[in-house]
Every structure is written in structure tokens, then in C-alpha cells.
Amino acid sequence: MTATPDTGQRRRTSDSRPVITDLIDEDTILAVAGDAWISLVGEDEVLVPIPGDLPFDVVSSWVDVVGPWTGSVVLTTGRATAEALSRALLRESAPEVLEDEDVEDAFGEIANVVGGSIKAALPGPSALSLPQVGHAPLVRNPADVCRVEVLWRGEPLTLSVQGALPPLPVSH
Template sequence: MTGTRADTCADTCADDAARAAHLRAGLRASLLPIVEDLFTAMVDGEPGLLTPADGAGGSDGASAGDVRARVDIVGPHPSRLAVTTARPTAERLARALLQLGDDDRVTPDDVHDALGEVANVVGGNLKGTLPEGASLTLPVVDVVDVVDVVDGARAPDDPRRGAHHQHLLWRGSPLVLSLWTPMNGEQL
């Protein structure tokens, strides 16, 4: 997958805050190429079916009932990656990733496994761009609750708390990758 170890900017960054900002910028810049490579290699078998959409950087656009998978990168430079999409899109993604036929039933476990695998592969590739010492948690997959949508100020990946949201269209359906890096003593 795309991505190389981030330059720690030891010679050019004045302090820890500047180094952290440099690493956040590197993660954000790596996000789109990594997910494009993943969809080309593991989901679609060809490039161009996943494209950037308007709205990058704003909210994750989640609605109650959407499916969200997340992984945390833990270590010296922690971050959280979440992948959010509507249930029908998650089911189509599961069908494509698991190579299920048109007549095969897509189970909730299939959706869980497929969306979790997308979060895991993207998160693992992002982790690979960081300096040594980072590890990746197992994916957590859940259904977006109405509380997450109404009271987004409490959500750690809320855009008002510095999250970056990469809005995409996969075969015409919205898919959002959110990357949040805690600042000022916040915890994942």
C-alpha cells in the first residue's frame, strides 16, 4: 500500500507540538492514497471506482443506523481512524470484499468483518507511516446511534475537535474516513 515512514522533522520542527502537527499532516496526506490502493487491490480489482467527494474536512455526515468501524493507533503518536457508511453500502462492500455472489446472503457478521477489515488495513498502513513504537488495536464495528448524531460534541472524532474527514464515493455511494488525533492531553 502507499505510504512511507513519516519524517520526524527532528531538524526542522521547533518543539513537540510542531512535530505532532507535522505527523498529523502526514497522516492526512497519506489517507486518500492508502484507501484508493486498498479498494483497487482488495475490493474492486481495478482503479477508479472510489473517488473523492465534496465535503472533505467537514463532518463525517453520519446518520443513525449507519455502520462505523474504527481502529486506534496507539503509542507515541495516537490517532483514531473511523470508516462510516450507510448499511446498504456496507452490505455491497462486504459482498465485493468477500467475493460473494449476487444470490449469496450478506449477514451482519459479513458486514462487520468487511468494514472492520477496511478500517484495519487503512489503519495499519497509516501506522506504517509513523515512527517506530506504534501499534494498532483490533477493529470495533458498531451501528451509529442517534445520540452520536445529535450530540456530536461528545464524540472524539467530532470535527470541532480537530478530526479530518475524507468524503468518498464508492460506486456512487458515500463513504467517509475520519482521522482524529488527540491534542492538548485528550485521550483516544
């Protein structure tokens, strides 16, 4: 019987995990978000892939994906744009006065729908969390982020698909 030397290869292979850019690209995120926008926000509503400067007062909504890749799908925009988005989503169902709760709920639902579509493009099975609204989760690993900047009705909005785990230690 010949003993196989332990080169550490098997351990290193099993320890590796994909980063989001191995799994999805900016064009796919843009296509997924564009489809969601047309269905949710309106047939004439387009996302233009042009970067813009976010205002100081921003809000984020996101859902977490847990599976072979674990992270969050995060939408970030100015509060006024989030309110406009909520009105567009609700259309004739929008109340005259939109409360903060209405905006959080609608903006969260947009993240839920976009996140569900992104999850479908990732290897599964994966679980999707309930949407959350507030300050975006921190980026734990800058290499595990795929980010798209767009304009909606001329206002900046970012879509970030970002890993929840810190980088693996570098083996020597």
C-alpha cells in the first residue's frame, strides 16, 4: 500500500468558497432589477446604468440569502427617492399621506422581490430572509461584492450583492 502524502490540497479545496463575482455579474443584476422595476414600479420605468452621487440622507432595504453563497441583496437610495418608489409601487392604492412605515414596507418589498430573483440566479438551495430596512449591513469582504449603480427618474440608487462572511485566512 502506498501512502499518499498530505499536500493539504484537499483541505484547501474544501475550505474555499465562492465569492459573488464567481457566481453573478453586474449585467445579470441589472437585468434582474430591470425586470423587477418594470413589473413592480411600472412598464415605462427604467433603470439607467449611470453612477450618481447618493445624497447624505440615504436608506437601505435588504434581504439575506443563506446557502452555498451567503450574503445580502441591498438597495440603497435617498429617502425622498425611496418615498417616490413606494408611491410608484402602490400606484392608485397609495394612501394620500405616506407614513414612514408605508415607505419602509414598500421599499422592503422591492428588496424582497429583487433579492428573490437574485437568489434564483445563484446556486441553491438557499433560504431568503424577511426584508429589513435601515442602515445597510457592513461589507465584510470587499472581494465578495458585486455592485451596480443606476439612476431611476434621474435619482441615484445602488444595488449591492455582498457576502456576509469575512475573507478566509490566507494559507501559506
